[in-house]
Amino acid sequence: DDTLLCGDCARMLRPSVRRRVLASGLVVHAGIPFDGVAARVLRALKEQGRTGLARSLAPALAAALAAAADAPDAPSAGEGWTVVPVPTSRASMRRRGFRVVELIAGRAGVRVTPLLRNVRQTSDQRGLDVAARERNVAASMRARVATGLSVILVDDVVTTGATLREAERALRAAGAARVVAATVAATPRVQASSGPASAP
DSSP, X not given: OTTOOOHHHHHHTSOOOEEEEOTTSOXXXXXEESSHHHHHHHHHHHHHOOGGGHHHHHXXXXXXXXXXXXXXXXXXXXXXXXXXXXXXXXXXXXXXXXXXXXXXXXXTTOOOOOOEEEOSOOOOOTTOOHHHHHHHHTTOEEEOOOTTOEEEEEEEEESSSHHHHHHHHHHHHTTOSEEEEEEEEEOHHHHHTSEEOOOO
16 A cells, blocks of 8 residues: 555654755755655655655655745745745656645645746756756746745755756746745755754
């Protein structure tokens, strides 16, 4: 059953939020490291369509979101955060039939607002080095009007941060006032260079 993991595996998915500041200044909170059990579970969800596993990943995203929302310049209670998913490519949507990060967010009880869309086709980021990833996603997204919004970007995994930086650029161009990010997981090279997030 996709919704059931052994006790040891479930323990490996317990949130351990880490904070990373990307070169653009974007602050990213990741719920778990993308290795071991977490990597296998995410790959099973993304590549094998085992959608029941989204429920097991939801606490990691929820914890990352809570940490991101606790930013020093957080909006007032009246304004609040707008949670915006990184858009899924048409090819990925055709292949999977669902949007990974939106599925996990839904299982976490989080409502997302899809302000971003892809405006050109990009290649698969896997296997590309840092510079190639930047070139691959440059100017690939556009955002609906986001004037004055405080945005938490959400994605499944952060590796080099190229995709999140492009999403941030598009949102800033559309008028977003604040942008931070939360992901389910971070690859070890990203995770290793960051420190523990302060408790929300």
